[in-house]
Amino acid sequence: LKEENALLRSKINKLQILSETQADKMRKLEKKLEENKIKEEKEAQDLEAMVQHVEQNLQLMTKRAAKAENSAAKLRQENAQLQAELRNCRLEKEALQAGQAGLAVAKQNAEVALQHLLQVTTSSRASIRQLLSGAESLQLVADLLKSIDRIAEV
Numbered sequence: 001l002k003e004e005n006a007l008l009r010s011k012i013n014k015l016q017i018l019s020e021t022q023a024d025k026m027r028k029l030e031k032k033l034e035e036n037k038i039k040e041e042k043e044a045q046d047l048e049a050m051v052q053h054v055e056q057n058l059q060l061m062t063k064r065a066a067k068a069e070n071s072a073a074k075l076r077q078e079n080a081q082l083q084a085e086l087r088n089c090r091l092e093k094e095a096l097q098a099g100q101a102g103l104a105v106a107k108q109n110a111e112v113a114l115q116h117l118l119q120v121t122t123s124s125r126a127s128i129r130q131l132l133s134g135a136e137s138l139q140l141v142a143d144l145l146k147s148i149d150r151i152a153e154v
Helices: 003-151
Strands: none
Touching: none
């Protein structure tokens, strides 16, 4: 019985030691589990913060994209207006060039008309001189005829 008792005590000691090691293992595992839970919670919070940050960046990019689209639309509209203005300027330039060509022709025509006018003026002066000379001759003849009539009366 003493042997059996000693054997049982030995077994009890071994079981107590085993129980204590298992309890230590259990505490360590519980501690590790708690650490893992804390770590997972922290990772979940970090992940949530990252998701929120990504969402904010996505909203910001969406706003920027909308602004860029609006800006692009305004630039396209402005470009169309400038293209129309450029076409109008080209047409105006062509019209001015045509007007300058017409102006050159009109200037040339005016020059020719001026030359003709000067020729007509010169010939008119000569004709007026001849007329004046003829009128003086006629006046002289008329005076002579009057003189002859007076002489004849006398």
